[in-house]
Amino acid sequence: MLHFILRRLLLLIPVIxxxxxxxxxxxxxxxxxxxxxxxxxxxxxxxxASLAVEYGLDKPIWVQYGNYVAGLMHGDLxxxxxxxxxVAADIxxxxxxxxxxxxxxxxxxxxxxxxxxxxxxxxxxxxxxYLAQVGAxxxxxxxRFFLGLLLQLCFAMWLMWLPLGGRxxxxxxxxxxxxxxxxxxxLIAGNWNAFFMSLRxxxxxxxxxSLSPLATIMRMMRASTIEVMQQDYVMxxxxxxxxxxxxxxxxxxxxAVSATLTVIGLYFGxxxxxxxxxxxxxxxxxxxxxxxxxxxxxxMMPVIGVALVIGLLFVFANLVIDLLYGxxxxxxxxx
Amino acid sequence: MTQPLLSxxxxxxxxxxxxxxxxxxxxxxxxxxxxxIWGLVGESGCGKSLTGLSVSRxxxxxxxxxxxxxxxxxxxxxLKLSQAEMQRLRGKRIGMIFQDPxxxxxxxxxxxxxxxxxxxxxxxxxxxxxxxxxxxxxxxxRQAARKLAGEMLARVGIPNALARLNDxxxxxxxxxxxxxxxxxxxxxxxDLLIADEPTTALDVSVQAQILELIKNSVKDFDMGVVxxxxxxxxxxxxxxxxxxxxxxxxxxxxxxxxxxxxxxxPYTRALMSAIPTRETRRGELRGLAGSVPNLITPPPGCRFAxxxxxxxxACTAAMPTPVSVGDSHAAACIRVNEMEALVDx
Numbered sequence: 001m002l003h004f005i006l007r008r009l010l011l012l013i014p015v016i017x018x019x020x021x022x023x024x025x026x027x028x029x030x031x032x033x034x035x036x037x038x039x040x041x042x043x044x045x046x047x048x049a050s051l052a053v054e055y056g057l058d059k060p061i062w063v064q065y066g067n068y069v070a071g072l073m074h075g076d077l078x079x080x081x082x083x084x085x086x087v088a089a090d091i092x093x094x095x096x097x098x099x100x101x102x103x104x105x106x107x108x109x110x111x112x113x114x115x116x117x118x119x120x121x122x123x124x125x126x127x128x129x130y131l132a133q134v135g136a137x138x139x140x141x142x143x144r145f146f147l148g149l150l151l152q153l154c155f156a157m158w159l160m161w162l163p164l165g166g167r168x169x170x171x172x173x174x175x176x177x178x179x180x181x182x183x184x185x186x187l188i189a190g191n192w193n194a195f196f197m198s199l200r201x202x203x204x205x206x207x208x209x210s211l212s213p214l215a216t217i218m219r220m221m222r223a224s225t226i227e228v229m230q231q232d233y234v235m236x237x238x239x240x241x242x243x244x245x246x247x248x249x250x251x252x253x254x255x256a257v258s259a260t261l262t263v264i265g266l267y268f269g270x271x272x273x274x275x276x277x278x279x280x281x282x283x284x285x286x287x288x289x290x291x292x293x294x295x296x297x298x299x300m301m302p303v304i305g306v307a308l309v310i311g312l313l314f315v316f317a318n319l320v321i322d323l324l325y326g327x328x329x330x331x332x333x334x335x
Numbered sequence: 336m337t338q339p340l341l342s343x344x345x346x347x348x349x350x351x352x353x354x355x356x357x358x359x360x361x362x363x364x365x366x367x368x369x370x371x372i373w374g375l376v377g378e379s380g381c382g383k384s385l386t387g388l389s390v391s392r393x394x395x396x397x398x399x400x401x402x403x404x405x406x407x408x409x410x411x412x413x414l415k416l417s418q419a420e421m422q423r424l425r426g427k428r429i430g431m432i433f434q435d436p437x438x439x440x441x442x443x444x445x446x447x448x449x450x451x452x453x454x455x456x457x458x459x460x461x462x463x464x465x466x467x468x469x470x471x472x473x474x475x476x477r478q479a480a481r482k483l484a485g486e487m488l489a490r491v492g493i494p495n496a497l498a499r500l501n502d503x504x505x506x507x508x509x510x511x512x513x514x515x516x517x518x519x520x521x522x523x524x525x526d527l528l529i530a531d532e533p534t535t536a537l538d539v540s541v542q543a544q545i546l547e548l549i550k551n552s553v554k555d556f557d558m559g560v561v562x563x564x565x566x567x568x569x570x571x572x573x574x575x576x577x578x579x580x581x582x583x584x585x586x587x588x589x590x591x592x593x594x595x596x597x598x599x600x601p602y603t604r605a606l607m608s609a610i611p612t613r614e615t616r617r618g619e620l621r622g623l624a625g626s627v628p629n630l631i632t633p634p635p636g637c638r639f640a641x642x643x644x645x646x647x648x649a650c651t652a653a654m655p656t657p658v659s660v661g662d663s664h665a666a667a668c669i670r671v672n673e674m675e676a677l678v679d680x
Binding site for chain 1: 391393422423424425426427430431433435438439440441442443444452453456457503505516519520523
């Protein structure tokens with residue numbers, strides 16, 4: 001077990017090397033001069049040159065890369081040309097917002113998608129199934145930002161049940177930073193008001209993000225449930241008098257979930273990299289917004305840093321999924 | 336005399352398919368008493384498994400459709416029960432064992448949990464199963480069921496039974512898994528056990544042990560057993576009675592010694608002569624010419640007539656009814672009484 005985890009963590013090294021090399025190459029290939037852009041429109045040639053020296057951008061690219069990797073060893077992700085702040089500090093400030101959003105969206109997708117998949121499989125080719133399938137096609141095919149706009153229009157503008165955007169109202173003092181997740185931090189601080197406020201702010205963007213993984217998880221779960229229901233052991237369970245409800249919710253569900261786990265892991269990475277549009281629509285101060293601003297101003301250090309962090313999180317997420325396989329399917333655990 | 340445990344009377348089953356309606360079971364009659372082990376033998380597709388599934392009502396309807404007949408379990412017609420009522424009988428009064436022990440246990444759960452669930456489901460109907468009052472708490476009932484699961488495992492011959500309750504199915508060998516499945520089928524103390532090819536997937540040495548186990552369980556639990564198989568050797572070794580099926584009919588039935596020792600139906604005789612003996616020389620395996628008839632448009636009269644070496648024009652006129660040829664030994668053939676003379680020729 002420990003051996004397995006260690007081996008998977010070693011896999012992170014080639015991921016890091018690959019990501020940084022690709023990102024550095026792209027940074028070099030891009031047209032335009034990021035240093036001039038950062039120095040501002042009125043900067044003299046000398047000022048631009050001194051800025052380049054200050055950030056080590058005058059050196060050949062392999063020296064820059066060497067310096068970057070050396071910095072990486074002790075957690076230094078370089079410095080942003082634009083904000084003039086360490087990228088690591090920026091990411092620490094923005095990442096929790098994105099993670100909170102992604103976790104919330106995945107939570108909704110799993111908690112709703114898996115039971116729906118079971119239900120539609122049991123009621124397949126009858127009206128609950130048709131209804132859910134039509135809904136799923138709609139959810140998958142609708143762009144997330146558009147869905148976000150619709151949700152805002154409906155729940156924030158017309159019904160006024162939920163706030164339009166942001167993480168907390170300005171008047172609410174955010175809880176002390178522990179995890180960076182406002183919901184969890186306000187619970188730790190015992191601040192119920194802040195907890196409910198942050199939950200209300202989280203709701204719409206999380207729903208907007210959750211619908212397409214939810215629909216995919218539901219369809220996967222439906223397909224694998226139908227397959228599992230035809231297994232011999234389900235017949236045996238019926239033949240020995242187990243109630244249908246128990247067969248479905250216990251015996252079938254656990255076997256069907258393991259096929260769905262893969263999708264959950266992949267979607268986690270996909271959501272992490274794809275928060276930008278939802279963050280823009282909901283004014284959510286996350287990694288997506290941060291990376292977009294950096295890309296637009298050709299500020300490469302934050303872009304590389306964000307890519308690296310998302311890559312690492314993706315590998316971690318899939319490691320967790322692989323461990324969960326073992327929990328659900330004992331055969332994997334022992335071999 | 337008391338009511339027989341299981342009495343299938345004139346059971347007709349039609350199966351809808353794209354090609355039309357197949358008359359899959361065509362008037363099955365079978366009576367099983369406690370203490371009897373009935374072997375149900377026949378070729379693939381003759382309806383023997385379907386007969387077993389019909390008793391537990393596990394055959395989905397549609398595509399299946401029972402057009403006539405009744406299945407009486409101690410006098411109560413199972414075909415008249417709802418699926419919810421049937422569910423309460425399954426596991427409690429009717430136990431089942433299937434062919435492949437590798438696929439019939441749920442791979443994701445410890446076998447202890449699977450046994451406990453079956454015991455608890457059976458206890459819903461009869462609290463005596465786990466020896467616990469129905470008012471007992473959940474935990475107490477689970478504990479009692481678990482104790483029973485350990486006892487059952489030990490009883491079916493699994494060494495170190497209590498510890499093995501915590502194992503997963505893949506940690507058992509094929510023969511051991513079939514023992515676990517037998518324990519699961521017996522834990523609710525059923526009156527009737529239906530074993531559908533329980534040894535087909537096992538190798539011969541294990542097969543004998545499993546058959547012995549089933550045989551002993553009949554004495555211990557005072558059950559009746561329907562053992563579905565295509566292996567006449569298994570029947571001879573295990574069963575007290577045998578019913579030979581061909582294309583949806585029982586063509587010959589009776590005590591094993593009578594049917595195997597003195598088969599009178601041409602189909603049974605053909606089956607018997609297909610078994611290689613010591614005298615059979617290499618390359619001399621004898622089969623039965625022709626193939627199973629199409630059940631959508633079955634041949635008129637006796638369904639075996641097209642393959643029967645003794646067939647006469649009269650055979651295709653009407654479905655033959657069983658003719659008694661001895662002590663509860665009967666065969667559905669109009670030439671039964673001429674058979675000895677015919678064979679001697």
